[in-house]
Amino acid sequence: AQSVTQLGSHVSVSEGALVLLRCNYSSSVPPYLFWYVQYPNQGLQLLLKYTSAATLVKGINGFEAEFKKSETSFHLTKPSAHMSDAAEYFCAPPDNAGNMLTFGGGTRLMVKP
């Protein structure tokens, strides 16, 4: 069964520093991969999605992610962190049947002034 590993349940960066949130999937190459963001006291919001059309995917708020088949990874990056980026981020591939999302445990990003 498809599963996902998000390394680091908490990541802390300084404002202006590079953001790198890691995601590795476990099974065969998924046709789709998603990153969701959850701001405090809000629902999950789609940040970006990979659909095999391009390995480098740009999302909202300056985030991007690169699909690397050789590394079974889909890490999320942003060149310069803003205070407003503080949130929880979830990596989510579809399950093997493609019927639903398999959410990772989430990574809480903290941004220090």
Next chain:
Amino acid sequence: DAGVIQSPRHEVTEMGQEVTLRCKPISGHDYLFWYRQTMMRGLELLIYFNNNVPIDDSGMPEDRFSAKMPNASFSTLKIQPSEPRDSAVYFCASSVLAYEQYFGPGTRLTVT
């Protein structure tokens, strides 16, 4: 587009009472999902519907939980009787394709 609408946003109730959470999916979306989020267990899928039909309810914790979708624009999640361990944030999500889901703002349930 109004997005997924959930009500109420907050619910405080006493143990043993019935609780009903409501969800209006995005128009045109064929899939509807109910999730529960807690600090201890993270985000859990409870049940999902396709074209108003329940497809997988294996995540429903026990018989106290039930969900219905009487039409394409409305779904309910009911807990009867409620217990303190049911305290969580409950999310509804909808989608055209099952995997690109759009989430509502959630209902924060507190059972005392």
